[in-house]
Amino acid sequence: MKHTITHSPFPIISFNLVLIGGGHSHAIALELWGSNPLPGVRLVLITDTPHAPYSGMLPGYVAGFYTFDECHIHLPNLAKFAGAELILDRAIGLDLENNRVLCAKSPPIPFDLLSIDIGSTPQASHIPGAEYTIPAKPVPQFLDRWHELLETARQNPDRSLSLGIVGGGAGGVELALNIQSHLHRLVPPQNLALHLFHRGGELMEGHAAPVRLRLQRILVERGVRIHLGETVNGISPVEAAGVRVACESGLTVTCDRAFWVTQASAPPWVSECGLSTDDRGFIAVGETLQSLSHPRIFATGDIATMVAHPRPKAGVFAVRQGKPLVKNLQAAVLGKPLQRYIPQKNLLALIGTGDGKAIASRGNWGFGPTGWLWCGKDRIDRAFMARFDHAKITPETPEPDRGSPNS
Numbered sequence: 272m273k274h275t276i277t278h279s280p281f282p283i284i285s286f287n288l289v290l291i292g293g294g295h296s297h298a299i300a301l302e303l304w305g306s307n308p309l310p311g312v313r314l315v316l317i318t319d320t321p322h323a324p325y326s327g328m329l330p331g332y333v334a335g336f337y338t339f340d341e342c343h344i345h346l347p348n349l350a351k352f353a354g355a356e357l358i359l360d361r362a363i364g365l366d367l368e369n370n371r372v373l374c375a376k377s378p379p380i381p382f383d384l385l386s387i388d389i390g391s392t393p394q395a396s397h398i399p400g401a402e403y404t405i406p407a408k409p410v411p412q413f414l415d416r417w418h419e420l421l422e423t424a425r426q427n428p429d430r431s432l433s434l435g436i437v438g439g440g441a442g443g444v445e446l447a448l449n450i451q452s453h454l455h456r457l458v459p460p461q462n463l464a465l466h467l468f469h470r471g472g473e474l475m476e477g478h479a480a481p482v483r484l485r486l487q488r489i490l491v492e493r494g495v496r497i498h499l500g501e502t503v504n505g506i507s508p509v510e511a512a513g514v515r516v517a518c519e520s521g522l523t524v525t526c527d528r529a530f531w532v533t534q535a536s537a538p539p540w541v542s543e544c545g546l547s548t549d550d551r552g553f554i555a556v557g558e559t560l561q562s563l564s565h566p567r568i569f570a571t572g573d574i575a576t577m578v579a580h581p582r583p584k585a586g587v588f589a590v591r592q593g594k595p596l597v598k599n600l601q602a603a604v605l606g607k608p609l610q611r612y613i614p615q616k617n618l619l620a621l622i623g624t625g626d627g628k629a630i631a632s633r634g635n636w637g638f639g640p641t642g643w644l645w646c647g648k649d650r651i652d653r654a655f656m657a658r659f660d661h662a663k664i665t666p667e668t669p670e671p672d673r674g675s676p677n678s
């Protein structure tokens with residue numbers, strides 16, 4: 272590697288460290304890098320959005336409990352704090368022979384070391400008509416559609432509204448509860464129907480039985496119609512605006528909108544460029560967070576699978592990887608040995624129920640819902656976001672359409 276460290280006030284830039292995606296690990300990495308930068312490194316962040324959503328507060332934003340700014344990290348300011356160059360563009364491939372990132376608009380970007388934290392999107396490509404649904408990710412597009420729906424509901428409170436949510440994992444269940452919580456403040460409960468479709472026989476596989484049962488009970492008590500054992504195999508538009516959700520069993524339900532919150536998937540370019548992946552197309556990494564096939568490339572968060580320690584695709588794991596990632600990136604720049612990182616097996620998940628309460632879930636244990644668990648979750652999430660206070664939105668920054676909380 273051609274790195275030269277200099278302590279002169281005019282460092283010779285000789286090393287290109289490129290980060291793709293402003294996900295949770297990269298946000299932490301940028302924050303830590305900014306407090307302890309390495310001279311002589313040209314740090315570049317390629318991101319397709321200037322506002323990185325914090326997953327822990329996103330369901331609460333949907334419920335109307337948080338403002339847009341409270342649950343988004345402003346990447347241009349964070350990059351500035353870290354001394355990183357920001358490229359607002361979408362990576363669409365890697366040229367691994369020449370160590371370059373290929374972007375949608377910009378010329379190829381060379382790297383000596385690369386880190387990828389681009390998250391995942393719900394798997395939909397194989398379902399005919401999936402384009403008529405609203406995927407939960409990418410988040411900016413999801414929020415655009417959500418704001419539109421809120422506006423429609425606000426303007427037509429007397430019109431009945433029927434919504435489908437496809438996917439009964441933690442994301443789908445949390446979304447159902449929080450969507451309902453917000454819409455109940457805009458339209459009378461009798462005018463709102465929510466359908467939750469799930470392929471499995473039980474919601475939220477992977478969580479403890481008490482947690483699953485409590486959440487299922489809450490959904491039923493709130494009138495959400497749960498369709499278990501139903502595999503959605505087609506979506507079609509219907510004439511009077513809306514979609515028909517069709518299941519393998521023959522069940523069809525017509526909804527005004529359908530949200531898509533199924534299993535996480537990776538963009539095809541990740542495997543097509545030659546990186547070694549797991550059987551679902553996620554980048555295979557070892558305990559140092561380096562690609563198993565290309566050690567100059569690191570990957571974290573949803574897009575990576577630690578092959579020796581696979582974990583669910585959840586923001587909490589991406590957050591925890593931020594610190595070991597930045598340590599290893601700096602060690603790799605300096606040619607020092609890298610540290611092993613082993614993720615915790617059972618992390619505490621706090622699941623908001625959309626009514627100012629939360630349920631705790633860890634391994635085989637579950638508790639709640641209670642108001643004090645929500646207060647604890649709120650405190651933890653706000654403390655996380657406070658780490659990025661120096662990267663808050665400034666008046667000269669163009670503002671996106673934020674919707675409004677508690678409307």
Ligand SMILES: Cc1cc2nc3c(=O)[nH]c(=O)nc-3n(C[C@H](O)[C@H](O)[C@H](O)COP(=O)(O)OP(=O)(O)OC[C@H]3O[C@@H](n4cnc5c(N)ncnc54)[C@H](O)[C@@H]3O)c2cc1C
Pocket residue numbers: 291292293294295296297317318319320322323324326327328329330360361362363388389390391407408409441442443445446532571572573574584585586587588589
């Ligand atoms: C509805 C829903 C609710 C959820 N709730 C929770 C929760 O409460 N707690 C929890 O822990 N997890 C939750 N999750 C899961 C969580 O969202 C993800 O696990 C987490 O966001 C992964 O973090 P990440 O750092 O891997 O990527 P992300 O947070 O997804 O960030 C990736 C970033 O990279 C950008 N990007 C993507 N592709 C490119 C590209 N090609 N070029 C440049 N930039 C790119 C994206 O715009 C994004 O800003 C939820 C998921 C869903 C769908």
